Amino acid sequence: MTQPAPLADAAPQSPERLRLSLAAAMTLGLAGGSFYRNARLGCINLLLTYPGGCRANCAFCGLARENQPRRGDPRYEKFIRVSWKDYALEEILERCQSAPAWVERVCVSMITHPQAREDAVTVCRRVRAATGLPVSILIAPTLLDEGGLEAMHEAGADRVGVAIDAATPELFEKLRGRPVGGPHRWEHYWRIFEQALQVFGEGMAGVHLIHGLGETEEELVLAMDRAKGLGGCTHLFCFFPERFSALASAPQPPASGYRRVQMARWLLDQGLARARGMAFDQEGRVVDFGVAPEVLEAAMASGRPFMTSGCPGASGQVACNRPFGNEKPGPDLRNYPFALQPADLELVRAQIAEYPG
Numbered sequence: 001m002t003q004p005a006p007l008a009d010a011a012p013q014s015p016e017r018l019r020l021s022l023a024a025a026m027t028l029g030l031a032g033g034s035f036y037r038n039a040r041l042g043c044i045n046l047l048l049t050y051p052g053g054c055r056a057n058c059a060f061c062g063l064a065r066e067n068q069p070r071r072g073d074p075r076y077e078k079f080i081r082v083s084w085k086d087y088a089l090e091e092i093l094e095r096c097q098s099a100p101a102w103v104e105r106v107c108v109s110m111i112t113h114p115q116a117r118e119d120a121v122t123v124c125r126r127v128r129a130a131t132g133l134p135v136s137i138l139i140a141p142t143l144l145d146e147g148g149l150e151a152m153h154e155a156g157a158d159r160v161g162v163a164i165d166a167a168t169p170e171l172f173e174k175l176r177g178r179p180v181g182g183p184h185r186w187e188h189y190w191r192i193f194e195q196a197l198q199v200f201g202e203g204m205a206g207v208h209l210i211h212g213l214g215e216t217e218e219e220l221v222l223a224m225d226r227a228k229g230l231g232g233c234t235h236l237f238c239f240f241p242e243r244f245s246a247l248a249s250a251p252q253p254p255a256s257g258y259r260r261v262q263m264a265r266w267l268l269d270q271g272l273a274r275a276r277g278m279a280f281d282q283e284g285r286v287v288d289f290g291v292a293p294e295v296l297e298a299a300m301a302s303g304r305p306f307m308t309s310g311c312p313g314a315s316g317q318v319a320c321n322r323p324f325g326n327e328k329p330g331p332d333l334r335n336y337p338f339a340l341q342p343a344d345l346e347l348v349r350a351q352i353a354e355y356p357g
Helices: 022-027 089-097 116-131 146-154 169-176 186-200 217-229 255-269 293-302 342-352
Strands: 017-021 043-048 082-088 105-109 135-139 157-165 205-211 233-238 286-288
Touching: 017 022, 017 089, 022 043, 022 082, 043 089, 043 116, 082 089, 089 116, 105 116, 116 135, 116 146, 135 146, 146 157, 146 186, 157 169, 157 186, 169 186, 186 205, 205 217, 205 255, 217 233, 217 255, 217 286, 233 255, 255 286, 255 293, 255 342, 293 342
Parallel strands: 043 105, 105 135, 135 157, 157 205, 205 233
Antiparallel strands: 017 043, 017 082
């Protein structure tokens, strides 16, 4: 006789158990598999987890409150296209102590849950004590004030990420706020980002922004420029329809627009350009990046603008490179988790020059 699946109240709970991305589980030897083109994950991504899940209800997110399945449901462990199985924190820490040399960071991701603030601090402290690796925290601003940020810094976190995601206040409200029954507020998110920069220091906080939620390229560039002007940086993502989310049937945007905002982000974060010097057409698409041709060509030839943007490791290179978190592995990657090869550069050159319609 088949036993019924455990109910949601039997779900694992942080801080003693955390979900681990499939890429992180593979890197730590907790899951089998191989990476497309031999990509290497440089950051162990941890996700806090609780019975009942996240209290927010963001339209593009597989963890949205209205999408909480019971344990045993095939959706239960899915997030950002892949499984996030739960493991004991102690086991994760033991594995991190013997992780491959290219693992240079751990990231603790909060969800919107009353216990997440305290547990993020606890997990951060234990990771630092057990591994010595630098720790980033992807914070849940709705739960935080400056005191919460200071507690994270004192626990050993050296960087934080603020997932603003939507580039305009109107889109933020529509997708994350009152219309979807969500608790998040645009101005509070930006206020926490500013406070994070005060607590952690200039350049030590980044905003997450998603291309393809209905914004124009110009609107996204302005949001990235705001982050840079405040002393931070941008970690850029391309929308990929999350199965079972409210936007599951929405299309992934063409690569062309994403290539242009990737280039704009790189130039902004490197201090080579500002939004006021760029030009946009009537559709809000970038037509001039506001830099000399030789600067643009050097950036293009390096391929670095098109690699994953995220927190760096001890080497100074991006550690949180999230292989294939934006797309299925294949020839048309949005964020490259490794250096681009000549064929990759040829593809992105064609894409960035394309203006559909």
